[in-house]
Amino acid sequence: MVDERFEPKIVAFLCNWCSYRAADLAGTARIKYEPNVRMIRVMCSGRVDPTFVLKAFALGADGVMIAGCHPGECHYLEQNYKAMRRFNMLKHTLKAMGVEEGRIRLQWASAAEGVQLASAINEMVDQVRELGPLNWAQNWHEDGEVEAAIQRIEEEHAEVMEVPA
Amino acid sequence: MRYGYYPGCSLSGLARPYDMSTKAIAEPLGIQLEEVEDWNCCGATEYFAVNKMAAYALVGRNLANAAQQKSFTDLVAPCSACYVNLRKTDHNMGKYPKLAQKVNKALEAGDLSYDPGTLQVRHLIDIIVNDIGYDAIREKVKEPLKGLRIAPYYGCLIVRPELGEPLDDPEYPMSLDLLMEALGAQVVDFPLKAHCCGGHMTQISSDTAYELIRRLLHNAAEYDADAIVTLCPICQLNLDAYQSNINRHFGTDFKIPILFFTQMIGLALGMPPKSLGIGKEFVSAAAMLRKIGTEPELEAAPTGKKQDDKSLPMPGKREG
Amino acid sequence: MSEKVGVYICHCGSNIAGVVDVEDVAKFAGEQIENVAVSRDYKFMCSSLGQELIEEDIRKEGLTRVVVAACSPHLHEKTFRRACANAGLNPYLCHMTSIREQVSWVIEDKAVATEKAKAMVAAAVKRVELHEELEPSEVPVNPNTLVVGGGITGIQAAIELADAGYPVYLVEREPSIGGHMAQFDKTFPTLDCAACILTPKMSDVGSHPNIHLLSYSEVEDISGYVGNFHVRIRKKARYVDEEACTGCGICIEKCPKKVVDDVFEAGMGYRKSIYRPFPQAVPNWPVIDTESCTYFERGKCKACEIFCPTEAIDFEQQDSYIDIDVGNVILATGYDLFDARKVPQYGYGRLANVFTSLEFERMCNASGPTEGKIVLRDGITEPKSVAIIHCVGSRDENHNPYCSSICCMSALKFGHLVMEKTDAEVTSFYIDVRTSQKGYEEFYNRLLEEGMHFVRGKAAEITDAARQPGEEGKLIVQAEDTLLGKQRRVPVDMVILMSALEPKADAKDVGLQFGISCSMEGWFTERHPKLDPVATMTDGIFVAGVAQGPKDIPASVAQGAAAAARVQGMITAGTVEIEPIVATIHEEICSGCKICNNLCPFNAIEFLEDKEVSYVNAALCKGCGTCVAACPAQAISGAHFNNDQIFAEIGGILYDAIGGNGAKAPAKSKEPAPA
Incomplete structure (x- = not known):
């Protein structure tokens, strides 16, 4: 019988300038890393709306990585600091929702750090594998109201984020 | 401020003046020292070379005892070797969990244990310059050490940086220089300030040790130092007790008193020399004391540059 | 559909x-x-x-x-x-x-x-x-160019552009252009005199009809975007009327106050309170240094004013501001020298006869404080032995990890000059000798032939504490000779420290001001390290010279010219395309909370007071999307990376996890591996 170990699905948001290039470099250098990670390019780690992370979890991701340029090296000067702040709040929120801290990771990777990005991915995959499946998606699916549930999250999120006039 | 106090063997033996003067200046500087109960030897510089595990356990016992007292978080060691050993043990137990495990296993025999990081191990000079501060000391000075030319000697132990943040610049420390300046003394440039005094080499290979000691004395004499001020009992012992041996061995004529920085602070605070343990040293400090007792000679005021002076300006010294 | x-x-x-x-x-x-x-x-x-x-x-x-x-x-x-x-x-x-x-x-x-x-x-x-x-979108490109920094790089860039017929504003912080090169005596490896090749270029700049030279000035503010920058320049008060001054220099002669010149003479010589850095300065109007001037200190003196034949001295002069429009900017702001005092074991500032490389350059220079004579700090004695210490503050994890690139060649040049002008023995203490450009290795061989000594080992300490006979009164360099495997003590009369090149102290602020990024150390980051070495991630801002990373004069000149060529390309094209990946704010959704306003590092978001909504200036927006993610009302949309697109992408990428696109039945509770 084949090994039935759990293979988590991890969605990674990579900034266009450093981290996506680090992924390019990992490829060019033929550095093998865990295939469980699937990457989405954004222009800057500052673009990562917390909703993206929630959406990924809601659609079945077991972990989410946000990767950006090192502090002080942001292509947009300082937007990765904003990502960092947002990340801390998000981690807090997710904890309140029962999502373990190990399922989300903020990783700095410069365009020269293919090796570092790959090993961070490996580390995270191991960690999430340890934590087991998140199964958020299934919870809603059993209700048969996946889309509605997701829609609700977004609405609630928008409501929560709304600043009173 | 309240600190744990680990005097170590030296301060209860050969370096009793260091202990006396430390205790004497503690009160006026607002330092409360609480001695670690039932402390034992730190193993000095040798034991770690003989049996590492036993040495760590030996030091670990002191840390465990100190931590038990709970009335302080900072543990002060005036002796450089004690300071390094205590700090090294605390640091390495934190860094290598296996070591901490083994040390604690050994300590179990005496119903003790130590959790690394509980105590902050600090050298006496560290709390005086950083917790009390130069300015506060300057304000307390009653009898400035005006006119005294002092060579500040740090020795090789306390500035070595392997245990986290170094206490001072490892190559060219300045804290003792600035402290002596705050006391009103004139600090001479002492290039060998962080070089080795030979340590216990005097017992093993006196030729090696004598050469190292001679260099230090020679360098201080070259700068016309009235005294070498140190913060380590071994340094004090080597430079003081072996000075006459050096003179015999090399045919030199050094007469430089070697004092502890705490004694200098005491003098500047106006305490009687005897209460600071001054008078117990082999090379008499009498001439130096007379110098602060009498009106110090004024240096000739700097005259303007002469017309034909071709000398180039010196770059300023680094601040701080 | x-x-x-x-x-x-x-x-x-x-x-x-x-x-x-x-x-x-x-x-x-x-x-x-x-x-x-x-x-x-x-x-x-x-x-x-x-x-x-x-x-x-x-x-x-x-x-x-x-x-x-x-x-x-x-x-x-x-x-x-x-x-x-x-x-x-x-x-x-x-x-x-x-x-x-x-x-x-x-x-x-x-x-x-x-x-x-x-x-x-x-x-x-x-x-x-x-x-x-x-x-x-397409915007026109203003043919004017701003060059910041009047060292050899900036000079080269300005002349290239001006010769091509385009107007250039050259801004220099110091009273004269020339930069570090003007301080040097000889240049390696050809040993031609720095002033002989630099001063003609400087006077070219001074007299070129297309170059507006703004010396003793700094960029105060820059706004706008590629092709259309608005720049405000602060012209610092010189206290000398540039129209009236003829540059005769009588004021300098009559000024009674002499101070150490820390800038041009690198602290090795003196200047007056009213001064020009060096005789061939361009422009040659002097400047009053208010910090040392007796009049500014005590309210009387005015010797310069009394003797000025054209009444050019103006103690009431104020800083003035000039607003210009330019299409492109070239930053050639150069470098600072590492402060050798940070390596206290080398004794600089404490041991009189330890010099920095820049001090030694001034000493070698015929117009320098010693008129080119190589002497100890006493100003008279010629050294009989000189040690040159490489890599002071470079290739050192305590200070700067990088190689400063020029010091090996400068050290060889110094060795040659010492041996040419004195009978001294020269010993170099090096980690590696790096001579990788045209004619450099040959120069190294030449110095080996000339008898310069090389000890492979980083100096541990420089001390005046003599230990052995023959060391008294000397500086002793202690180093491990890694080729012999032995400790060596070399007594010398003079030590020259080859200090590292460091980014300008304010490089990171300048980077922020112009919207470009810096490396960890503070060197400006180019768009691509190999294929786009002078452009930056901000369109219309170019970098050249040492500001981008340590390099020698030939490389700096090449970069200056390259940046000028890139700018010319932009000007000739006439218009520039702007990537449409920008944010837009939907006015009807925007509540005017202003959260986004302060998030934008490019100041692209402004608040429209009349409509009480925020507005993104598309020409300034770089498309990072931070404001999009931050808007609580989701009123901002980032073109090509909008929420719907990314949500769809997330759905697609997890298609096998849950019915993102209905391609597969949703998985059971135990999700199998993708394989």
């Missing part, structure tokens, strides 16, 4: 097809993803035949969207966008996904790789369906 998507899976020879079952992926896309009209795999999509395949399908099959699964978009996104445009499809309706760098090159298991490729293709299709047609 649903879109017709064309999916193209590239084999990249065997690079992709060797690991990914490309036919299976193409089949999957064609059969299982909605709205895919055409799905093909092809050997080399980027070849002209591959591109034609896409173009033909767009024309014949009426594709409205294109997905290319191949290499990284950083490589070929432009290629495929162009192919789409050729066939009449808006280029932004094409999307690339990287199944080479992210799949075939990093995964060994074929089945797993194929599954990941499928997910990525699904994500790309879901995303591309929501793409919008975008048009890059």
